[in-house]
Amino acid sequence: MARIRRWAFAGVLLLILWLLGARPPEAVLLRPMAGTPSPALPTLTPSAVPTASPPTPGSRYGLAIVDFRLHPDGPLYAGDRLSFEVEVRNVGRAPLAGGRVEIRRGGPEGEEVLAEAALPELAPGASHRVVWTWVWQAPGSGTFPLIGIARGEGAGGATEARWAQPVTLGPQEALPETERRARWAQARSRCCTHVYLTGTAAEADLARLMAWADEAEATVRARMGLSTPLPISVVWIPRLLGHGGFAVGDSLILTYPVADRLPVDLPTILRHEMVHRMTCAGIGREDCLGHLPALITEGLAVFIAGGHYRPEPLTQRAAALLRMGGWIPLEELVEDFYAHPHEIGYLEAGAFVEELVRKGGWPRFLDFLRSLERRPGESDRTVLDRALRDVYHQDIRGIESRWREALERLPPDPEQAADLRFVWTFFEALRAYQRKYDPSAYFLRAWLPDWRQAVREGIVADFMRAPDSPEGRRAWQDLQAARAQAARGDIAAALAALQALCRALGCSDVAEPVLERPGLPVPDGRAKG
Structure with a gap:
């Protein structure tokens, strides 16, 4: 359950009602603001993608649209607010100094530009993704061609790529009743503001969800040594995304219901994401995410949560993984952590944190977290190895070697x-x-x-x-x-x-x-x- 970039904190003033004793949670219906919203500005972010196949001989300049996504997913209806994602790649042999990418709607009277953005300089093989969020509201039903156009400019020439697909919008009357009636609402528990959609399972089970969140927050805050609660918003959505949970800034985005779709335990997921919310405050460093390798942040979340997807004995499972032959050496796992097999990475990371705490105690482990300092240009392995030497007086290979010897001595657990x-x-x-x-x-x-x-x-x-x-x-x-x-x-x-x-x-x-x-x-x- 990977952390992702922080979102903007701006929001409307929300009426907050506290839970009192065993009374059912009281909710506030959140109404849309009046007026027409202004379109969101496009964002341009680099994307790590496989290198494109080389162009044919003589193709000095070349640009390709390698990915195009339209949101929301599933059926579309008149009145929908649409978002677009486009990924373009320089498939030529020469760099491109810049360019533009556009989204257009085709029609009998020509093409209408729905969204556009500038492209930065692209080296050969480089890719960039442009995202426009909720920039166009579909006016009516019917089918039309949606067209993506990317233009690149080089020192001695230009190139263009086009992509198109038909888009069908159903009438608003065909919108599912559950979505037609859904409205954003909120309620307050001891720990958190809970935001959910009316008419969904989260509304029906809100009291239980809030109790789980309160328990998870209290457990994690006590473990991290935080006396003052942090502001936390828990957003409950029916859409299944990822493995069911994300931490984004001060918010937790959680799928509900999830246990009837995935073999997971929701309180464990809540604890995991709460750890992500509190890690920097727990070690007293606002910028800690720029210094801590993902192996450590995810391992800490798994360890405090008591398991990855559900409660589990981390050391015993790590020993089983070692016997299965799926072990990844830590000096490899720490680099590009999220690119490694997911369950292996999270299990090893959580068990490694458990081993460090067992080896030196919790206060010493907190000292280790605070000692993780990334200097310009340093790899995750370098950052981790230096902190291990400073606090535990062993490098990553030495610690892992002794740890693996201990795991091998554990009896098999079929x-x-x-x-x-x-x-x-x-x-x-x-x-x-x-x-x-x-x-x-x-x-x-x-x-x-x-x-x-x-x-x-x-x-x-x-x-x-x-x-x-x-x-x-x-x-x-x-x-x-x-x-x-x-x-x-x-x-x-x-x-x-x-x-x-x-x-x-x-x-x-x-x-x-x-x-x-x-x-x-x-x-x-x-x-x-």
């Missing part, structure tokens, strides 16, 4: 090994499903527009709708059938179904050899949750 394999395979299949059928939900590229702007302007579609196709529905049904098999205790059948689905969807090439590793025992009886 149930942990089997459950680890199931969780690993399930989420590999989930991410493959998202990449293929629901790319805006994929955790590294999740579509998370500013919820505060959505509240101000009464926008709900981006937080409710999801793509729908016959192929995607079948894959999702297979995924859920495997989850149900595991919940009944039939891990072997669940694994067989998931591995077949993983092969069909194209799961991670890195994980597949370990998932297929023979000889891993599968216990009888119900799997541990």
Whole structure:
């Protein structure tokens, strides 16, 4: 559950009601601000993408539109506020000094520009992504061509790329009733402001959700040694994004319901995201995220939460991972942490933090966190290695070597090994499903527009709708059938179904050899949750 960039803190003044005793939570309906909202300015951010295939010989200048996304996902209707994402790549041999990218709507009377932005200089093979959020409101129903145009300019020439797709807008009367009636509302618990959509499961279960959030916040704040609560907004949405939870600035964005879709424990996810919210305050450094390697921030969240997706014995699972042959050396894992197999990375990171705390105690670990200092141009490994030497007087290789020796001495735990394999395979299949059928939900590229702007302007579609196709529905049904098999205790059948689905969807090439590793025992009886 990766951290992503901070959002703007501007918002409207909200009426706050406190919970009193055991009374049901009182909610405030949040009404859109009057008037027509001004379009959001486009943002231009670099994107790490694979290098493009080289152009044909003689192609000095070349530009390609390699990705185009339209939001909200799923069916579109008249009156929708649309957002666009375009990724362009220099596929030529020469640099481009700049250019422009436009989104147009085609029609019988010509093309209408809906959004535009300047492109920066692009070196050969470089890519940039332009995002326009809620910049155009569809006026009516019907079908029209949506066109993307990218123009690049070089020192001795220019290049252009075009992309088009038909877009169909249904009539407003066809909008699902649940979305038509949904409004943003809020309620207050001891720890947090809870923002949710009326008519959803979050509204029905709000008292329980607020109690879970209060408990998670108190647990994490006590562990981090914070006497004063931090402002926290918890936004509950029905749309499944990533693995169910994100921390964004002072906000937690959580999917609900989630346990009937993923093998997760929501209180554990709440604790995980609360840790992200409190880490910098806990070590007294506002800029800590620029210094702490992701291996440490995510490992800390897993450790304090008591597990990754649900409560689990981290050290025992790390020992099982080591025996399975899926271990990633820490000096490799710390670099580009999120690019490594997800469940391996988070498990090793959480167990590593647990080992450091076991080795030197919590106060010493806090000293270690405070000692992590990134100097200009330094890699994550360099930052981590120096702090380990300063506080624990060993480098990363020495600590890992002794730790692995201790893990190897632990007795085998077949149930942990089997459950680890199931969780690993399930989420590999989930991410493959998202990449293929629901790319805006994929955790590294999740579509998370500013919820505060959505509240101000009464926008709900981006937080409710999801793509729908016959192929995607079948894959999702297979995924859920495997989850149900595991919940009944039939891990072997669940694994067989998931591995077949993983092969069909194209799961991670890195994980597949370990998932297929023979000889891993599968216990009888119900799997541990």
